[in-house]
Amino acid sequence: MNGEADTTRWGASTPVTVDLRLSVNRDEYPITVDTRETLLDTLRERLDLTGAKKGCDHGQCGACTVLVDGRRVKSCLTLTVTLDDREITTVEGLADGDTPHPLQTAFVDHDAFQCGYCTPGQLCSAVGMLAEAAAGWPSVVTPDMNGAPRLDDDEIRERMSGNLCRCGAYVNIVAAIGEVAR
Amino acid sequence: MRPFAYRRATDARAAVAALSEQPNAMYLGGGTNLVDLMRLGVVAPEALVDVTRVASDTVEETAGGGLLIGAGVRNSDLAAHPAVRRRYPMLAQAVLSGASGQIRNMATVGGNLLQRTRCSYFQDVSKPCNKRQPGSGCPAVEGDHRNLAIIGHSAACVATHPSDMAVALAALGTSVHVDGRRGVRQVTMPGLHRLPGDEPDRDTVLDPGDLITAVELPALPFAARSRYRKVRDRASFAFAVVSVAAALDVAGGVVRDCRIAFGGLAHVPWRARLAEEALRGSPATAAEFARAADAELARARPLPGNGFKVPLTRNVLVRTLTELAETP
Ligand SMILES: Cc1cc2nc3c(=O)[nH]c(=O)nc-3n(C[C@H](O)[C@H](O)[C@H](O)COP(=O)(O)OP(=O)(O)OC[C@H]3O[C@@H](n4cnc5c(N)ncnc54)[C@H](O)[C@@H]3O)c2cc1C
Ligand code: SF4
Ligand code: FES
Ligand code: FES
Numbered sequence: 019m020n021g022e023a024d025t026t027r028w029g030a031s032t033p034v035t036v037d038l039r040l041s042v043n044r045d046e047y048p049i050t051v052d053t054r055e056t057l058l059d060t061l062r063e064r065l066d067l068t069g070a071k072k073g074c075d076h077g078q079c080g081a082c083t084v085l086v087d088g089r090r091v092k093s094c095l096t097l098t099v100t101l102d103d104r105e106i107t108t109v110e111g112l113a114d115g116d117t118p119h120p121l122q123t124a125f126v127d128h129d130a131f132q133c134g135y136c137t138p139g140q141l142c143s144a145v146g147m148l149a150e151a152a153a154g155w156p157s158v159v160t161p162d163m164n165g166a167p168r169l170d171d172d173e174i175r176e177r178m179s180g181n182l183c184r185c186g187a188y189v190n191i192v193a194a195i196g197e198v199a200r
Numbered sequence: 201m202r203p204f205a206y207r208r209a210t211d212a213r214a215a216v217a218a219l220s221e222q223p224n225a226m227y228l229g230g231g232t233n234l235v236d237l238m239r240l241g242v243v244a245p246e247a248l249v250d251v252t253r254v255a256s257d258t259v260e261e262t263a264g265g266g267l268l269i270g271a272g273v274r275n276s277d278l279a280a281h282p283a284v285r286r287r288y289p290m291l292a293q294a295v296l297s298g299a300s301g302q303i304r305n306m307a308t309v310g311g312n313l314l315q316r317t318r319c320s321y322f323q324d325v326s327k328p329c330n331k332r333q334p335g336s337g338c339p340a341v342e343g344d345h346r347n348l349a350i351i352g353h354s355a356a357c358v359a360t361h362p363s364d365m366a367v368a369l370a371a372l373g374t375s376v377h378v379d380g381r382r383g384v385r386q387v388t389m390p391g392l393h394r395l396p397g398d399e400p401d402r403d404t405v406l407d408p409g410d411l412i413t414a415v416e417l418p419a420l421p422f423a424a425r426s427r428y429r430k431v432r433d434r435a436s437f438a439f440a441v442v443s444v445a446a447a448l449d450v451a452g453g454v455v456r457d458c459r460i461a462f463g464g465l466a467h468v469p470w471r472a473r474l475a476e477e478a479l480r481g482s483p484a485t486a487a488e489f490a491r492a493a494d495a496e497l498a499r500a501r502p503l504p505g506n507g508f509k510v511p512l513t514r515n516v517l518v519r520t521l522t523e524l525a526e527t528p
Contacts, residue, residue, distance in 0.1 A: 033203045053206045053248075056235070076236055077303060089276075089305045095235045096306070099206045100228075100250055147301060155280040158296040158436075163285045179436035180300025 038102035042067065043111030051098045058082045058093035061108060069109035069138040073182070080181035083139040083146075084108045090146025092180075109138035112145065120198050121145060128194035132185035140181050144195045147177045151199070169199040201238050205247040209254055212379045212413045218249045219409040220381050227251045227411060229311025230274070232303050237316060241325045242332060252308060255413055259283070265419030271310030271377075271412045275365065276301070278309060288417060290426035290445045294368035297430045300437050310412035313366055313376070313392065316403065317359035317467075318439055320344060330356045331400040338400075341503070347441060350502040350509045352466040357400030358503060360464055361393055362439050368428055370469035371445040371461035374417055380410040390461065393468035400467075422449035422457060425527055429520045430463070431512060440464040442513050448524040450484045458521075460492075462513060465500075472496040475517070489521040490514065 033052050040047045040060070047065055058075075061067040061084070073081035075094045082093040085107040112119040121144050124130070131137045151167050159176045160167045167173060174192050183191065205225075209215035219225050225247035228234060237243045255270025259281050262268050267283055278284060279295040295304065298312075321327040321339045328336035340348055340358050348358045370390035378385050393404050406412075426447035432438040443463035449456040458479050460472040475496040482488040493514040500510050 031203065034205050036206065053204055054201045075239070077232055080300065080302065083302055090302045091306050092232070092302045095230075095232050095303075097206075097228075097231060097235060097248075100208075100231075100252070143302065146305070150276070150280075150301065153280070155276065156285065156292065156296065158293055163289055163292060164282070176436050177301055180302045 036099050038099065040065075040098070040101060040106065041104070042106045043108060044105075053097065053099050055098045056094055057084065057096040057098050057101060057106070060098040061093065061106075067108050067110055070142075071135055071138060073135070073139075078182075079136070079139075080143055081136050081139040083143045083181065085142055085146055088146070088149060090143050107142070107145075109141050112141060119145070121148075121195065124194040124197045125191070128190045128197070129187075130190040130194040131183075131187050136181060136183045136185075136187075140178070140183070140191055143178060143181045144198075147174075147195075148199060151177070169196065171196060174199065201241075202244040202246070204238075204245055206250065207247065208250040212254055212411055215249050215251050215254055216379050216381065216409060216411050219411070222247050223408065225249055227310070229272075229308035230303075230306035231311075232299070232307050233311065233315040237323070240323055242316075242323060251310065251411065254411075256308075258414065262416060262419075267417040269309055269415050269417070271308060271414055273309050275299075275304040275307040275309070275312060278365075279304070286424065288368070288372065288420075288423050288426065290371065290423065290428045290447060291365070291368040291417070293428035294364040294430075294443075294445055297428060297440075297443075298364035309365070309415055312363055313369070313412060313415075314404065314406075315363055318362045319348060319359040322359065331359060331396075334399075334401050344505070345503045346505045347439070347464070348503065348506060349466050350500045350506055350513075351470060351497075352395045352468065352499075353501070354396045354398065354400070356398050357396035357467065359396065359400065359467055361403070361466070361468055363469065364428070364430060364440060364443060364463060366393070366469040367443055367461045367463035368445040369415060369417075370471050371426075371447065371459040372417055372420060372423060373459070374415050376412055377414040377416060378406065378410050379413050380407055382407075384413075386416075390469055390471040396467045403467075420447070420459070423447045423459070425449070425524055426459070427520060427524060429516055431516055442509055442516055444513070444516050444520050446517070446520050446524060448484070448521060450525055453484055455479045455482050455484050455488075460496075460517065462496075462517075465509065465513060472517075474499075479521075484521075484525040486518055486522050489518045492521075493517045 071081035073079035256272030258270030475492040
């Protein structure tokens with residue numbers, strides 16, 4: 019599907035499906051999706067990639083965070099049909115072969131989780147967040163909006179506020195991310 | 201969720217044409233509000249026309265010294281843009297104080313302006329709500345309205361507009377470019393959103409099928425000294441209880457010009473013209489800032505559960521203007 023894609027079935031009362039190729043963790047998946055399907059459901063229910071978690075299904079918790087073209091998004095509010103030409107990265111794709119991503123190592127070293135339910139979302143969010151900071155994006159707590167941001171603990175907390183942790187592992191999450199950031 | 205067809209538009213005309221073919225279709229931006237409302241059953245379009253690739257990377261200088269921003273630009277790109285940060289800091293701060301990093305990466309400028317109220321009755325289809333179902337009643341008046349309007353509301357609806365970005369755009373007097381069945385036109389903020397009156401189902405002055413194509417920030421050199429301050433129930437990732445966007449032009453201790461708008465108070469981003477009027481030509485002192493706040497808030501009609509917003513708004517404005525006056 020490309021350009022002015024069109025499913026043509028206006029006014030449908032039965033499910034509308036679309037064929038597309040999804041690229042996830044550099045693997046191609048030809049797949050037929052219901053237009054109503056979210057990326058989170060496609061990943062978990064269809065592609066057996068259960069790393070991304072469903073916490074709230076309303077954009078409020080961040081457990082479903084994945085990267086689309088390198089940017090962190092909430093997969094529970096992303097319709098799969100919109101993604102045919104995008105590159106999706108989930109927590110399963112962060113490691114380099116058998117070598118964990120530096121953030122994964124830091125989370126283990128700092129004990130940055132208890133139950134682990136929020137962790138895949140925290141990791142994907144932190145990967146996206148570090149790229150945003152590296153690109154010079156300010157946050158609302160950045161003292162000089164026009165300068166390069168310094169990732170101190172306040173900055174990390176603010177930038178990671180879209181990811182909740184019911185176990186309250188925040189102190190160690192901030193420390194783990196801080197170690198990789200600095 | 202009701203099944204829907206999906207179509208992707210690559211230019212504005214095609215998007216408008218697609219919607220005029222199908223009255224029950226809606227535009228899809230980042231989907232951060234729309235997908236949620238569809239899942240909740242609040243809206244049930246038969247088709248979505250994806251407009252995220254229409255004007256998705258336009259941020260350009262205008263002949264008049266302003267900035268034209270495409271409706272498809274993501275909130276995070278808008279806030280990170282060097283010209284926005286330098287020339288309109290209150291806009292960058294307003295966007296950055298909204299939602300979370302993930303949501304700002306998804307949300308578009310057009311979708312942000314047209315997001316619906318967070319009134320809990322509006323989102324709960326088992327409850328009456330005049331905005332969702334005209335004539336069914338407004339349970340918020342007697343019920344939970346702590347976070348709802350104190351100014352400009354009606355007996356029919358006391359909802360607030362939830363956008364932070366829109367508050368800064370209203371303060372700046374932004375022009376919204378619209379393409380629709382009757383051609384193109386521009387609407388100047390705060391005139392995009394409307395007070396509820398007895399038609400609370402209409403959030404804005406737009407007609408069905410109207411597409412927002414861009415927002416145009418006017419040249420406003422003194423906006424380089426501006427800021428957005430937001431008060432909320434937790435430190436981050438929460439909607440505003442009260443917020444203010446303010447720009448101040450001070451010379452020799454006297455206010456030459458200013459721009460002020462409030463969020464969290466009304467059905468619209470509330471441009472505080474009475475406060476602005478009261479301030480122009482006055483000394484830039486805390487006493488005058490308080491007098492200006494009172495001039496605006498004299499019109500407030502708080503509900504039993506949200507009277508605290510009146511002194512809170514006053515204090516937030518005084519504090520924000522005082523900081524701006526002290527900024528070199
Ligand atoms: C958990 C959570 C927390 C949030 N916190 C905040 C907050 O603190 N502050 C804040 O300001 N916002 C907050 N938001 C709201 C968020 O900012 C909006 O959901 C977002 O800006 C909407 O943009 P979108 O592109 O995703 O719009 P969509 O959801 O795609 O669309 C919203 C509406 O706009 C219409 N539309 C979209 N684009 C156009 C266009 N170009 N022309 C005409 N119509 C169009 C759609 O049909 C729909 O009716 C929060 C959202 C969530 C989920
Ligand atoms: S305040 Fe408005 S949105 Fe909320 S219940 Fe009343 S009519 Fe509905
Ligand atoms: S499941 Fe997506 S944010 Fe909670
Ligand atoms: S570790 Fe349990 S929710 Fe975060």
